[in-house]
Amino acid sequence: MSLRVGICGCGAFARSFIPLFNAHPLVGEVVLADLIRERADEQAAKHGIQRVLGSLDELCESNVDAIVLLTQRQLHGPQVVQALRAGKHVYSAVPTGQTLDQIEAIIKAVEETRLIYQIGETSYYYPCTLYCRDRYRKGDFGDVFYGEAHYFHDMSHFYQSFQRSGGADWKQVAGIPPMHYPTHSVSMMVSVTGARVASVSCLGWRDRTDDGVFKPEANLWRNVFSNESALMEADDGSTFQINEFRRVGWRGKSSVQMSLYGTEGCYEENADSQLWCTIEPNEMERLDELLACRKLPISEAQADVNSVVLQEFHCGASRVHPVERLPREFVGLGNGHLGSHQFLADDFVRAAVTNHLPPNHAWAAARYCAPGLVAHQSSEQGGARLEVPDFGNPPEDWPLLAP
Numbered sequence: 001m002s003l004r005v006g007i008c009g010c011g012a013f014a015r016s017f018i019p020l021f022n023a024h025p026l027v028g029e030v031v032l033a034d035l036i037r038e039r040a041d042e043q044a045a046k047h048g049i050q051r052v053l054g055s056l057d058e059l060c061e062s063n064v065d066a067i068v069l070l071t072q073r074q075l076h077g078p079q080v081v082q083a084l085r086a087g088k089h090v091y092s093a094v095p096t097g098q099t100l101d102q103i104e105a106i107i108k109a110v111e112e113t114r115l116i117y118q119i120g121e122t123s124y125y126y127p128c129t130l131y132c133r134d135r136y137r138k139g140d141f142g143d144v145f146y147g148e149a150h151y152f153h154d155m156s157h158f159y160q161s162f163q164r165s166g167g168a169d170w171k172q173v174a175g176i177p178p179m180h181y182p183t184h185s186v187s188m189m190v191s192v193t194g195a196r197v198a199s200v201s202c203l204g205w206r207d208r209t210d211d212g213v214f215k216p217e218a219n220l221w222r223n224v225f226s227n228e229s230a231l232m233e234a235d236d237g238s239t240f241q242i243n244e245f246r247r248v249g250w251r252g253k254s255s256v257q258m259s260l261y262g263t264e265g266c267y268e269e270n271a272d273s274q275l276w277c278t279i280e281p282n283e284m285e286r287l288d289e290l291l292a293c294r295k296l297p298i299s300e301a302q303a304d305v306n307s308v309v310l311q312e313f314h315c316g317a318s319r320v321h322p323v324e325r326l327p328r329e330f331v332g333l334g335n336g337h338l339g340s341h342q343f344l345a346d347d348f349v350r351a352a353v354t355n356h357l358p359p360n361h362a363w364a365a366a367r368y369c370a371p372g373l374v375a376h377q378s379s380e381q382g383g384a385r386l387e388v389p390d391f392g393n394p395p396e397d398w399p400l401l402a403p
């Protein structure tokens with residue numbers, strides 16, 4: 001079977017994904033749609049795409065099998081449900097939704113339609129996350145009892161991107177509570193250990209900059225916090241510290257980072273280094289080279305991979321990325337966010353074609369997002385400890401994609 005994929009939203013982020021869906025061997029046609037028609041027309045011309053529509057509504061009425069939602073961050077929840085109810089498989093950019101009710105509605109729609117939903121969580125395929133998942137599976141951490149993850153992205157980098165689609169009202173969305181965009185950090189913890197965040201306490205930092213973004217009268221959430229720090233307790237007894245900062249004078253190798261501490265071994269990361277250590281002095285390993293994303297010279301190749309494929313495949317991936325599983329048609333195409341884009345696009349297409357659950361399915365997406373939504377509620381209540389609802393697990397009769 002080949003899939004007809006409609007890409008909804010042809011803004012900045014879509015430019016990375018249109019070529020991937022267009023090249024995937026299991027995709028028969030890509031259709032583009034944007035409310036700002038010129039954006040879709042321009043991308044269609046660039047990539048030789050024949051069909052352009054004007055909106056999500058039109059995509060839902062069309063004959064596409066799947067919709068890739070790359071629309072603004074506050075829109076996803078209801079748009080996902082609309083597309084699922086129209087009978088389409090759905091890939092959604094992060095975050096999952098803006099309320100717990102929206103997350104619940106996504107899960108209900110997936111359960112009732114049995115269509116594929118995938119959250120496009122780039123952190124899932126970051127080199128550090130892949131590395132830690134592998135060591136966790138092998139038992140090298142022992143019991144993980146504590147982890148830290150953060151997403152630091154200063155507002156000064158965001159002005160243009162909010163203004164691009166927000167027009168005169170851009171501040172309404174720019175002031176989104178930091179913890180309403182929590183999936184990059186939270187997913188790093190829970191996608192490694194499999195634990196679910198059960199409760200959270202969070203404090204917010206009242207913004208002091210006079211750009212008028214984090215003002216109660218300025219944004220849709222009446223939010224005043226530009227930085228939020230949460231302590232989360234997972235259902236296996238471990239604790240995660242999650243920081244979401246939007247006003248921060250910091251720069252590191254990646255805006256999203258994690259550290260994970262276990263009784264037997266630890267992964268630790270800071271602005272410019274990544275390492276593995278245990279209690280034994282001679283077991284400390286510096287991982288910067290292993291986890292760096294770059295175009296590798298052929299000599300570093302796995303022997304069983306054709307050299308041309310290898311050279312191109314490794315463009316923008318690290319040595320821990322299982323690039324050999326990707327379609328050869330991706331060779332030479334871009335791969336962004338630390339090697340993650342090609343894996344996310346490939347997961348979704350294979351999941352939709354085979355009706356197997358991708359790793360970042362609706363129940364995982366709920367676990368990545370709900371803790372942040374509740375964390376923001378907690379910060380509004382001065383750090384009150386609040387329970388995070390459990391959205392459960394996928395039905396047992398729904399098989400997972402082979403890794």
Ligand SMILES: NC(=O)c1ccc[n+]([C@@H]2O[C@H](COP(=O)([O-])OP(=O)(O)OC[C@H]3O[C@@H](n4cnc5c(N)ncnc54)[C@H](O)[C@@H]3O)[C@@H](O)[C@H]2O)c1
Pocket residue numbers: 008009010011012013014033034035036039054055056057070071072073074075093094095120121122161164165166337
């Ligand atoms: N690492 C990551 O995972 C990562 C990185 C960047 C962006 N993102 C996410 O990607 C999404 C897109 O970001 P962006 O910077 O490209 O935004 P953007 O504002 O540049 O583009 C969004 C586009 O969606 C279109 N749109 C909105 N509603 C529509 C509808 N009903 N029908 C058709 N088109 C519609 C808008 O007109 C706009 O062109 C955001 O949700 C953002 O959070 C994720």
